[in-house]
Structure formats: C-alpha cells, structure tokens
Amino acid sequence: MHAFQRFQQQFTTYLERHPFAGQPPALYEPVNYILSLGGKRLRPAVVLMACHLFHEEEEAALPAALAVEVFHNFTLVHDDIMDEAPLRRGQATVHQRYGLNAGILSGDVMLILAYEGLLQAYEAGQAADLLRVFNRVAREVCEGQQYDMSFESREDVSIPEYLRMIELKTAVLFGGALEMGAIVGRGGAENARQLYEFGRNAGIAFQLQDDILDTFGDPEKFGKKVGGDIVQNKKTYLVLKALEDGSDLQRDRLRHLLSIQPSDERAKVEEVRALFETLHIREKAEQVKADFRQKAHRHLEAVKAPSARKAVLQELADYLLGREE
Amino acid sequence: MHAFQRFQQQFTTYLERHPFAGQPPALYEPVNYILSLGGKRLRPAVVLMACHLFHEEEEAALPAALAVEVFHNFTLVHDDIMDEAPLRRGQATVHQRYGLNAGILSGDVMLILAYEGLLQAYEAGQAADLLRVFNRVAREVCEGQQYDMSFESREDVSIPEYLRMIELKTAVLFGGALEMGAIVGRGGAENARQLYEFGRNAGIAFQLQDDILDTFGDPEKFGKKVGGDIVQNKKTYLVLKALEDGSDLQRDRLRHLLSIQPSDERAKVEEVRALFETLHIREKAEQVKADFRQKAHRHLEAVKAPSARKAVLQELADYLLGREE
Numbered sequence: 001m002h003a004f005q006r007f008q009q010q011f012t013t014y015l016e017r018h019p020f021a022g023q024p025p026a027l028y029e030p031v032n033y034i035l036s037l038g039g040k041r042l043r044p045a046v047v048l049m050a051c052h053l054f055h056e057e058e059e060a061a062l063p064a065a066l067a068v069e070v071f072h073n074f075t076l077v078h079d080d081i082m083d084e085a086p087l088r089r090g091q092a093t094v095h096q097r098y099g100l101n102a103g104i105l106s107g108d109v110m111l112i113l114a115y116e117g118l119l120q121a122y123e124a125g126q127a128a129d130l131l132r133v134f135n136r137v138a139r140e141v142c143e144g145q146q147y148d149m150s151f152e153s154r155e156d157v158s159i160p161e162y163l164r165m166i167e168l169k170t171a172v173l174f175g176g177a178l179e180m181g182a183i184v185g186r187g188g189a190e191n192a193r194q195l196y197e198f199g200r201n202a203g204i205a206f207q208l209q210d211d212i213l214d215t216f217g218d219p220e221k222f223g224k225k226v227g228g229d230i231v232q233n234k235k236t237y238l239v240l241k242a243l244e245d246g247s248d249l250q251r252d253r254l255r256h257l258l259s260i261q262p263s264d265e266r267a268k269v270e271e272v273r274a275l276f277e278t279l280h281i282r283e284k285a286e287q288v289k290a291d292f293r294q295k296a297h298r299h300l301e302a303v304k305a306p307s308a309r310k311a312v313l314q315e316l317a318d319y320l321l322g323r324e325e
Numbered sequence: 326m327h328a329f330q331r332f333q334q335q336f337t338t339y340l341e342r343h344p345f346a347g348q349p350p351a352l353y354e355p356v357n358y359i360l361s362l363g364g365k366r367l368r369p370a371v372v373l374m375a376c377h378l379f380h381e382e383e384e385a386a387l388p389a390a391l392a393v394e395v396f397h398n399f400t401l402v403h404d405d406i407m408d409e410a411p412l413r414r415g416q417a418t419v420h421q422r423y424g425l426n427a428g429i430l431s432g433d434v435m436l437i438l439a440y441e442g443l444l445q446a447y448e449a450g451q452a453a454d455l456l457r458v459f460n461r462v463a464r465e466v467c468e469g470q471q472y473d474m475s476f477e478s479r480e481d482v483s484i485p486e487y488l489r490m491i492e493l494k495t496a497v498l499f500g501g502a503l504e505m506g507a508i509v510g511r512g513g514a515e516n517a518r519q520l521y522e523f524g525r526n527a528g529i530a531f532q533l534q535d536d537i538l539d540t541f542g543d544p545e546k547f548g549k550k551v552g553g554d555i556v557q558n559k560k561t562y563l564v565l566k567a568l569e570d571g572s573d574l575q576r577d578r579l580r581h582l583l584s585i586q587p588s589d590e591r592a593k594v595e596e597v598r599a600l601f602e603t604l605h606i607r608e609k610a611e612q613v614k615a616d617f618r619q620k621a622h623r624h625l626e627a628v629k630a631p632s633a634r635k636a637v638l639q640e641l642a643d644y645l646l647g648r649e650e
Binding site for chain 1: 425441456464467
C-alpha cells in the first residue's frame with residue numbers, strides 16, 4: 001500500500017459518514033448519488049496531505065477536503081450537462097438519471113454546500129483565508145470551462161491558450177486544494193504558495209499525460225477507451241502541436257480528419273496516430289509534461305516541512321505522472 | 326418621489342459603475358446582460374435601507390447589496406432554464422440568447438461572484454457573519470425551487486406546503502437581505518433577527534399578493550398578463566384554497582380545468598375566476614396576506630432604530646403590498 005492511500009481512505013470513510021441531508025430529499029439525493037460514484041478522491045486526499053505537512057492531526061482538514069470534493073463533483077454534474085454525457089464513472093450522469101432540472105439545481109446546491117462546509121468548520125479568520133482561495137479557484141474553473149467550450153468552435157487555438165485552459169479547468173483546483181490544506185495546517189503563507197505552485201504545475205502535467213494516454217495509452221491500463229479524444233475531434237495538446245509542426249498538407253489532412261465522424265472510427269484513429277508519430281508529437285508532449293513535472297518538483301522542494309512527509313506527496317505525484325525515467 | 330427610491334437609485338448607479346469583467350469575455354457578457362435588464366432592485370435597496378437604520382453612511386452596504394442582486398439574478402438565469410422561459414423582463418432570457426451551456430455556466434459564475442463580493446468588501450469577522458446568512462438563504466432558495474418543481478407533478482399539495490415553498494423560494498431572500506444590511510450597519514443580533522422576520526413575512530405577503538393580482542389584478546396596472554397563472558395551470562394559493570373549500574363537484578371541475586390547455590384561454594380563465602368568486606377565495610387570500618403583513622409590521626416595530634428611518638421601510642412595504650384599507 002502506498003503511503004498516500006491512507007489519506008484517500010481517511011477521506012472516503014469521512015465522506016461515507018457525512019451524507020448530505022435536508023428537505024426536500026429530491027434536492028439532496030442527486031448530491032449523494034454523484035458523490036457515491038467513487039473516483040480516486042485525489043483532490044481531498046491532497047488537502048489532508050498538505051495539512052499533514054505542518055500538523056500532526058490532519059483530521060482538521062477533513063471539512064476542507066469535503067468542500068473541495070463537493071465542488072469538484074459540482075463541476076462534473078454541470079459539465080456533464082454541457083457535454084451531453086450520459087455516463088460518468090460507468091454510471092448514469094445526474095441529468096441522465098434525474099433530469100436536466102435536477103442536474104442544474106442539485107449542482108447549484110452543491111456549490112453552496114461547499115461554501116457552507118468551510119464556513120461552518122473553521123473560525124472566522126481561517127474561514128476567510130480558505131474562502132478566498134476557494135473562491136478564486138472556483139471562478140477560474142468556470143473560466144477554464146468557458147475556454148474549453150469556446151475552443152470547440154475555434155480553428156485558431158494556440159498552444160499557450162490550450163495550456164492556460166487546462167491550467168484553469170483542472171490544475172488550479174489541485175493547487176488550491178494543497179493551499180487550503182496548508183492554511184488549515186497553519187503552514188504559513190510562503191509554504192502555502194509553494195504548495196499551490198506544486199499542485200498547479202503537477203496538475204498541468206497530469207492533464208498533458210491524460211492527453212497522451214488517451215491516444216497512446218495501454219488499453220488494459222487506461223480507464224477510458226483509447227482514441228476517444230480523436231473520435232470526438234478534441235483539440236488536445238497533441239492535435240495543436242501537430243497543427244503547429246506539420247506541413248501544409250499534413251495540417252489540411254489532420255483538420256479534415258478532425259472534422260468528420262466516420263462509421264469506421266478505427267481507421268481514423270490509426271491515421272491520426274500515425275501522423276502524430278511521423279511528427280514525433282508524443283515525444284514533444286512528454287517533454288512538455290516533464291518540464292511542468294520538474295517545476296512542480298522544485299516547488300515541493302522549497303516547502304519547509306519534514307522530508308518524510310513531503311515524500312508522501314512526491315510519491316503520489318510519481319504515481320500519478322509515472323515514475324521518472 | 327418616495328423616500329425609498331433614493332436607495333434604489335443609489336444602488337442602480339453603483340451597479341452601472343461596477344460591471345463584471347474577466348477572461349474570457351464570453352463568460353461575463355451574460356452576467357452583465359441579465360443584470361442590465363433592470364427590475365425594481367428591491368432586494369439590494371432593502372440591504373441599504375436596513376444598514377441605514379443604524380449607520381449614517383449606508384454606502385458600506387453597497388457590496389452586500391450587489392451580492393444579493395447578483396445572487397437573485399443567478400436564480401433567475403437558472404430558473405428560466407428550468408421553466409424553459411424565452412423572455413425575462415420583456416427581453417430574451419440568457420439561455421435563449423446565449424445558449425443552454427452559457428446559461429448554466431454564467432449562472433454558476435454569478436453565484437461565485439456573489440460570494441466573492443462579500444469576501445472582498447468586508448473584514449473577516451463581518452464577512453463570516455454575512456456569509457453565514459447568505460449561505461443559509463442561498464440553500465433555502467434552492468430548496469424552494471425544488472419544492473416548486475415537484476409541486477407541478479403532485480396533486481396533493483397542502484396550503485402549509487405551499488406557504489413553505491414561497492417562503493423558501495421568495496421570502497427568505499428578502500429577510501436575508503435585510504439581515505445582511507443590519508450586519509453591515511452593526512445593528513446587533515436582535516435587530517438583525519427582527520428585520521429578517523419583517524422581510525420574511527412581508528415577502529410571503531408579497532408573493533400572496535402576486536397570486537391575487539395575477540388572477541384579479543387590473544390589466545392596466547399589473548405588469549404581466551392577467552390570468553397567466555390559470556392558463557399555465559399553476560397551483561397558486563387561490564387554487565389550493567378553492568380545492569380545500571369547494572364541494573366535490575367544484576373540486577373535480579377545477580382539477581379538470583387546470584389539466585387542460587384549450588385554444589380558448591379566456592373562457593377557461595373566466596370560469597376559474599367565477600369559481601373563485603363563488604367560494605370567496607379572493608377575500609380569504611387577502612386575509613392571509615393581511616395576517617403576514619401584520620406580522621411583518623410588528624417585527625419592524627420591534628426594531629430599535631430611529632422611527633423616521635423605519636418609516637422608509639414601512640413606506641416601501643405599503644407601496645409593495647398596497648396601502649392598508
């Protein structure tokens with residue numbers, strides 16, 4: 001068992017003991033449903049781990065961890081509506097199961113419940129510090145989602161724009177989760193800042209890896225269908241880099257392939273993948289991922305906390321991003 | 326000019342000077358759009374008025390007033406999606422103009438912006454007090470919306486359930502707005518509580534009046550089409566009271582009328598209205614409204630603040646609820 005799994009387990013137990021309740025039950029049932037679908041609980045686990053760097057009893061961070069997980073699940077509920085996704089973690093999405101209106105409204109109340117958890121568990125000064133981080137991150141996640149949606153209809157998305165989008169949509173929440181853990185652990189402003197940067201950079205690396213694995217991953221290990229991004233014509237880092245580095249002919253061909261929805265998906269996936277290989281896109285993406293990973297590592301090094309405790313966070317990063325070669 | 330109009334004007338000026346901005350603009354444009362559609366700005370005005378009871382300079386309450394108005398408009402954006410409403414204040418609703426996804430996402434960011442405004446404008450202790458009220462009210466408004474939606478498909482809604490629904494969906498936000506104004510004005514916990522109760526009871530009376538005017542109002546004065554609730558088969562107080570007081574025959578007829586959508590709406594509206602008149606439903610609704618209004622009045626009386634300043638709030642209540650006979 002990895003050392004970080006203790007924190008995941010600790011959170012899962014807490015979550016199971018704290019279902020949301022209230023009247024009318026129809027409002028809260030979808031909230032408990034989406035939270036029960038599982039997932040790796042990475043974001044709440046890093047809240048606890050960041051707190052533990054500075055504080056023997058990381059239990060104090062459990063309400064903050066719950067707020068982060070509830071917020072994350074709120075974004076899943078509303079994003080699934082926007083993406084018209086029928087499935088989430090192999091089960092029906094909230095709007096699929098309970099209807100569009102319940103999806104919107106239970107998502108709304110989850111956002112409110114996340115704030116409520118922070119307000120109720122911490123004294124005013126600490127709550128204000130936590131809420132400032134939480135609020136900034138929440139706003140940025142919405143901005144990231146808006147960029148993501150508008151990129152679908154844009155043909156001129158640049159790589160810096162893409163990196164900014166995944167930073168906002170995915171990475172800042174990891175950064176914010178670590179920062180909040182540091183605040184609960186009273187680790188001080190500079191350590192909180194370094195942890196935020198660790199999470200933000202690791203989060204970008206994590207999303208880049210997701211892009212890579214979606215196209216080049218081992219079907220046995222990768223949870224989702226390999227090639228799904230290509231089938232869905234997503235503008236991933238791989239696509240944008242190929243458009244940047246390819247010849248006019250290759251660019252035109254790639255643009256064409258990513259505009260069609262043929263019945264034979266496999267032929268399309270294979271051709272796009274072959275084009276990526278010709279242009280060494282995988283290696284280039286791995287290099288950018290490694291750069292962000294390296295940055296993340298340096299920020300964790302700069303955190304003033306016992307090395308043994310920091311090692312647990314490093315171990316999680318290595319586990320998520322693959323062992324360094 | 327009424328004395329309370331100064332507060333409405335003061336807020337409108339502030340709102341116009343504080344448009345929301347950020348990247349990408351597509352996220353914030355619907356926010357400024359819905360806020361620009363006008364409305365009476367009652368909720369933000371009462372925040373200022375409540376602050377002014379205890380504090381010479383009510384400007385301190387402007388950010389709280391803005392948070393309340395942004396929250397109220399967030400609920401309009403998401404409710405309009407749930408109601409599939411094409412128009413709001415005579416203009417296209419957000420989802421109609423910008424699409425479903427923009428409606429969901431810009432609503433989400435409005436909720437976040439409301440919290441942000443409170444966090445940024447007030448010191449930690451006061452912010453925590455304001456956020457606790459705001460958060461409780463926000464959650465209750467969601468609960469009210471869920472009740473309202475589930476009542477559509479229920480045939481056994483009781484009058485107490487209906488009153489609880491309008492309390493949650495409409496009245497607690499008026500109460501919370503007043504309570505927040507009192508907090509900014511440092512009027513003390515007991516005054517804040519009395520003002521909350523004033524707003525909550527007046528809010529219920531206000532919604533009952535809306536039910537009455539929708540069916541019995543003067544078409545020239547009432548903003549919306551008279552009889553709209555009957556056409557839409559809404560379970561208003563009038564309907565529920567008629568179902569309670571009517572004979573089996575009258576009940577069956579009313580249930581039938583409120584299950585059909587005939588091409589001749591006028592005949593249906595006239596028949597339902599005639600049934601209400603036979604059962605003296607208008608008078609009974611007016612009586613319940615008067616009871617809540619009376620309760621509201623007593624709570625305002627109990628507030629320890631200069632009578633001249635309280636008179637402005639009483640004047641607004643009288644204006645909104647009709648002069649006492």
